[in-house]
Amino acid sequence: MNRRVSLPPAVTRLMACLGGSVVLAMMVGRQQGSQQDYGLAFRESVLDVRIIGFLLLGVLAFLVITYREVVTPYVRRPGVRPLVVAVLVLVAAFFLMKWYDPLGDGKFGTLADAVAQTSGILPLAHVFFGWLWWVALIGLPVGTFVAIAIRNRRLAWIMAGLSVVLAVLTLVVHARSVAFAGGVDHSFGATTAFIGFLILAGAGVVAARSQEETAKTRAFVExxxxxxxxxxxxxxxxxxxxxxxxxxxxxxxxxxxxxxxxxxxxxxxxxxxxxxxxxxxxxxxxxxxxxxxxxxxxxxxxxxxxxxxxxxxxxxxxxxxxxxxxxxxxxxxxxxxxxxxxxxxxxxxxxxxxxxxxxxxxxxxxxxxxxxxxxxxxxxxxxxxxxxxxxxxxxxxxxxxxxxxxxxxxxxxxxASGFWQQSLSTTIGVYVLLAIGLNVVIGWAGLLDLGFIAFYAIGSYTTAYLTNSLPVKPPSWLALSPLWAIPIAIAVCLLAGVLLGAPTLRLRGDYLAIVTLGFGEIIRIIAVNNPGNFTNGPRGVSDPVPHPVIDLGFVRFEWGGTSLQYWYLLLVLLAIVIVLFYRLEGSRLGRAWAAIREDEVAAQASGVNTTRVKLMAFAIGASTSGLAGVFFGSQVGFFNPQNFVLNNSILIVAYVVFGGMGSLIGAIAGAAALTWLPDFLRDQVPAEDRTMWIGAVLLIMMIFRPQGLIPARRREAELTGLAGHDIAARPSVQAIPASEGV
Amino acid sequence: MSDFMNYLILGVTRGSMYALIALGYTLVYGVLQLINFAHSEVFMSGAFGSFLVVHAVVGDGSSTSGVEAVLVLGLGLVSGALTGAVIAYVLERVAYRPLRKRGAPKLAFLISAIGASFLLSQLFGKLFNRLGNNRFPSYFNADRTLFHVFGARVTLLQVIIVVAALLLMLFLDRLVSGTKLGRGIRATAEDAPTAALMGVDIDRTISRTFIIGGALAGAAGFLFGTAFVFSNTMGFIPGIKAFAAAVLGGIGNIRGAMIGGLLLGIAENLIPTAPWTGTAWIGIQWTDVVAFVILILILVFRPTGILGERLGRAA
Structure with a gap:
């Protein structure tokens, strides 16, 4: 190849760190410019004094990475990890979290200013918000760190004790201040700080009690x-x-x-x-x-x-x-x-x-x-x-x-508050169900499905049709309550899964991905274009889908009063699905999936009917999605094609992989965490920036933990070998990822 | 007949842009066997990057002479390509290389690409704006009719787009088949470990592949932005279509991507409107459905795309 102009690695690394800090500055910077001045936001977030702070952060990261050998023994000392976590939590509590909802942006600084100008409030609050918080925020971690560094047990005990005191003080002062001011407050700030101080205390205790040279956190927990x-x-x-x-x-x-x-x-x-x-x-x-x-x-x-x-x-x-x-x-x-x-x-x-x-x-x-x-x-x-x-x-x-x-x-x-109850039953719960279904297709059978939301749409529209909510009415004997629509919707989705799968499943990974993606888009566009006036087009269903009812003659229960009722219905459905799938994973079918995922040719040679097994995965995944569709349709009442856009399909794939492919608990955890995040961020970052932060979380997670939150055992073994040794120690010649069944 | 030609010309124009983007997908797929899902954002960044440069040079574009316009066009193409190349390079370093080094499962690449895609698209939205109607300054009369083909008029802009796309594709074809770098790319696509043993620097080759694909997509971003409007979410639909085009032609196959892009562009313009019947047939709102149905049919009957996977490994 031509002349090599390669910079020394340290320079590259420094540039990368500085670049990262500039990007961070932009991410937390000013909101968009206008068509008259495109560069406004850029200038205000980057060409400003505060960029120095971000650059210093970058330099700090650079130093830490470069002098890792020097730093490592200290980091491995017992207590350092919890200390770092505690500092992060405390800083997050200070910078990101709200402390008091009714007041402006509700951040700590705003509340502290307000307290300083208020008389008659608890005297301790003046002290706490005035200087004690700052002293604690800087002094306690530094003190704990010194205790760890010089291995002074007494100092560590003192710091732990002080941290506990501060933790309690934070809660009490905050509660009293809020009680004094009145108003509805759902802020997390004080609670987060409380947890942060407790973790700090834990760090102190660990440092004081430990006999070891280096910390083995996981071994300790186990x-x-x-x-x-x-x-x-x-x-x-x-x-x-x-x-x-x-x-x-x-x-x-x-x-x-x-x-x-x-x-x-x-x-x-x-x-x-x-x-x-x-x-x-x-x-x-x-x-x-x-x-x-x-x-x-x-x-x-x-x-x-x-x-x-x-x-x-x-x-x-x-x-x-x-x-x-x-x-x-x-x-x-x-x-x-x-x-x-x-x-x-x-x-x-x-x-x-x-x-x-x-x-x-x-x-x-x-x-x-x-x-x-x-x-x-x-x-x-x-x-x-x-x-x-x-x-x-x-x-x-x-x-x-x-x-x-x-x-x-x-x-x-x-x-929980009404907002969270609704979020739990409409978003989080439903997407957990969808992720469980997609986990069968992607995680177990290893088929990349980018159009999973289509089955969800089919399930929802089937429910709407059966419950008389679409312009086209079913024959009167077929008009049903949503609960009775469940088996039919599942059957329809199963059929759709088989119809899509039968001709396309012999395609290899990436072709299958694009075909399923196309299928998802086709279903959505059909819903929008409204052929035969079946779907009522972009306006969504014409009449609200009724709430499910259980009517046994002597006892009658109708859902719909609160989101909570739906949450418990969803829990029942989830429990059934989880138990079934848990049994399925170890069954003959589940093992056949694992076999074709690892090596399709070998599986076929061993007598697995690969086409049929793949079809089963598709159909089972699709029917779970149909179940979710019924639940969703009857809960929200009104829905439209916007609920079934391609982005949602991609997000479900992200949930499954984020949680850990092929692991049932992982899929649940991944979906719960990533659907919880946007609702949580709603209070913390500007609404427009939510997607950006989720993207950053996905990216960082994949860079540092590609196997997902809770990886399946079998998958983990594939990645690391059965002995579970360090995966980073691979020869760099292996530039291509070992091809996996996808 | 003139209707037919009109839609054919539209299709060729769009198709050549799809082809430019599809080349990026196909190149990366060739060397890494993975779908670069963030490629659509590289395309988008090209539009923004070239806009900033063009805007700085011509202002609102009212006082630009013909010669200047040609220069500005070249400048926009180059600046779009540069932006795309830089973004694609950073993308590879940040979202792909760390995962490659630790042998992550293939889907992890997909997810990190999706994360990068969200991040890029929203970051551009945050930095510039999130409006859907940004336009390039009109520094030349894009709508001027150059000539007629069977009664259908061909505008200056359409000619520019097609010619620019063809030149870039020709350049890429020469690059991959004729130069040392091209040989390295093909060797890596064929068998990376062996290529490494033969003295090909795999990391460098992959990096350059991203840069080449990014430059093409960035240039396409400039062309697309000039022809229509640009926004921070503009990458999504053309990205999906271009991906479909790459698969259609046989992913990993460079000439396949060109043909796939053109075919997809033409088919999605001609079939739903069916201009030869005289009346609207199924209507323009089914464009995307037609595109995907064609794709699915072709894949069902010829599962490796039209030209097969020449650059990449089979299976």
Whole structure:
């Protein structure tokens, strides 16, 4: 090749870091220019004094990368990682998060200014917002770092203690200030700072307690989890439960916040039935204590029977608490106390948090019971005691997290704000379902489908047709409630999947991608162009799709009052789909998918009917999508072709890959995280910039963790080899990625 | 007949722009076997980059003479190509090379490309504007009729676009088949590890491939922006169409991309309007459906595209 003008790597790296910092400056900079002056935003974000700050950041990154060898031993010291995380969280709390919604941009600085000008507020608030926050923000991390660097245990303990004090102080001062000012406030800032200080305290404790030269964070976590499986869950549950029983609000009918004791005295002698009175008065404490003691005993004694007993007791207690919540709100609404018009209104967080706590303790018992059944030997290498301990720790960690997640999914949404409830049931939940479906096609069978949203559209329009919501009416015997439309919509989508798949599935990866993409666009354009006046064109369905109804004669329930009802319907659907797919993964079909994904020719040679197996993947994925379509259609009532644009197809692929291809939990986590992000960012960055930040998150995630959030075991093994060694140590000659079944 | 020719000319104009973009997809696919999903944003950046230069030179364009206009056209083409090349180079360094180094699964490249695409498109929107109707200054009479073919008029702009596209494609064809760099690209496409053993610097070759593809797309961005309007989301539809064109011709095959682009452009203009029947047939709103149906049919009956995959490896 021609003359080589290659710069020394350090110069290239410096340029890259500086370039990155300029891009960052633009990303957080001023919003767009105009057609008269295109360069306005560019000038104001780059040709400004603050660019120096960003450039310094770039130089810092450069220094860290360049002197990695020098820095590494310090970074590996116990406590440094949590320290870095804590600083990031605190800085995010300061720069990004809102602290108080009613006030301007609601950031910390604005609130601090307001506090400084307000008299009569808690004196501590003046101190805190005046200088204490700054001192803490800079002093505590620096102090902790010094403690780690000079290995001074006493200093580390002091810093940890101070961090805890600051954490509590942040919460208290913020709560008092907000209470003083009044107004509706859903800001996360103080909570984030609270968590940040607690992580900082954790860093201090780790530094003070550690005997090791270098930190092995993952090994430590796994050791903790494997020590007494279920123990972390039990501890967490007990803490949550105490919070719920003593501090939390149980009922807030008139803006007053009644704790459990207050609620009990409010309802004494009001004709509340026996069980509810007992629960409010003493039974809640007793039940919680029994469950907690049972759980602790089960975990400590490693007893299977006790573990299951804990789970059962927790379930019974949850039922009792739920009944109580129903009874008190029903009574309050009956007697016109507060603003409630029916049961389940004006509840505080207390009852729900107690439910989460009970569920968590019960889950701890179940984890313990499952662990000591002793039959589970996870696949992969488990050589020697250390290997088994490692695997036990890992599977316990995942199981614990999954169970805690279920507890949150069940009992957290009632305490969330209306916006989040709606977001959960319309966006997050539906896209989780779609991601699970696409995971079958992409993750398991290895077929790249870029038109997945088409099946979702088909499902939605089928529902609309069957429920009389389109200009073209079905024959009267076919007009159905949305719940009965589910099987038909699934069947239609299955058929569509087969029809698309049969001629095209013999195409190789990228051709299949473009064909499915084309199919998705064709379906959307048909919906827009409205042939035969079937779809009602870009305006969307002509009449609202009715809400689903269960009518068994003696009991009748109609969805539609709140988003919460849909959320629980969705949970049921999700649970069914997840259990089915979990079974499917290990089945003959699932193994056949893995085989064709790894090597299609070899699979065919071993007797797998590849076309049929691929078709099955397509059809199963499509039918999941159809199910999501029914749910979506009947929940929102009105929808139009804009809901089914190509971008959404691409986003679902991104969710699956982001979460970890081929892993069921990964797909759920990826979809949940990436659909949660835009709604979360809504409060934090300008609305127009949301897509930009999501793009940045995707990009950075893929650069640093291409296997996704929670990779499937089999996939991980493909990437790293069974021994799980460092993947970065590959020869650079291998410029082409090992071709994978896509 | 004049209707038919009108739509044919429109199709050739659009098709030659598709072909320019499709070349970028096909080149990258040839050497890396992956779809560069952010390529459409490279195209978009070319329009913005060349606009800034052209705007700085001619202002609102009212006082530009004929000779100047020719120079400005060349300048716009070059600046668009340069912007595209720079963006494509950075894209490869940031979104692809780190993943290549750690042997990431193929889909991870796709996702990082999607991320980069979102980031680029929105960053350009944030920096310049998010309006959908930005126009280049009119420094020459683009609508002037040059000559007639069977009664259909051919405008100056159409000639410019087609000639520029053909020149660029010719240049690329020579480059890939005749130069040392071209040989390196073909060797890498054929078998990267072996090419590395034969002394081809794989990283450098891949980087240059991105630069070449980016330059073509950037030039196409300039042409597209001159012909229509440009915005930060303009890349999406032409990008998809160009990708389809690349697949149509046989992805990884350079001449295939040219033919695929032209064919797609012509077909999507001729078929939905069916100008030979005299009346509107199924209507212009089905353009995209026709384009994709043709694509699907061709792939079903000839699964490796029209010319097959010559540059890339089969399977």
């Amino acid at each position: 050791q903790v989890m494997a020590y007494r499986p279920g123990l972390p869950l039990i501890v967490l549950g007990i803490l949550l439960g105490l919070l719920a029983l003593v501090l939390a609000t149980w009922l807030a009918p008139r803006g007053d916040n009644l704790t459990l004791v207050d609620t009990s005295s409010l309802f004494s002698g009001s004709g509340l039935d026996g069980l509810a009175t007992a629960v409010l008065g003493w039974l809640a404490y007793v039940l919680f204590a029994v469950v907690a003691v049972l759980g602790a005993a089960a975990v400590w004694l490693r007893s299977r029977a006790l573990g299951w007993a804990t789970a059962a007791a927790a379930a019974l207690s949850i039922l009792a608490v739920l009944y109580t919540l129903y009874a008190i709100t029903d009574l309050a609404a009956d007697q016109g106390y507060g603003t409630g018009t029916g049961p389940w209104q004006n509840l505080g967080t207390g009852g729900w948090v107690l439910c989460i706590a009970l569920f968590t303790v019960g889950a701890g018992g179940a984890v313990a019971a499952l662990q000591f059944q002793g039959r589970r030997g996870p696949e992969g290498s488990s050589d020697g005691v250390a290997g088994r301990l490692h695997d036990a720790g890992r599977s316990t960690t995942i199981r614990s997290l999954a169970l805690f997640g279920i507890g949150l999914a069940l009992f957290y949404p009632p305490t």
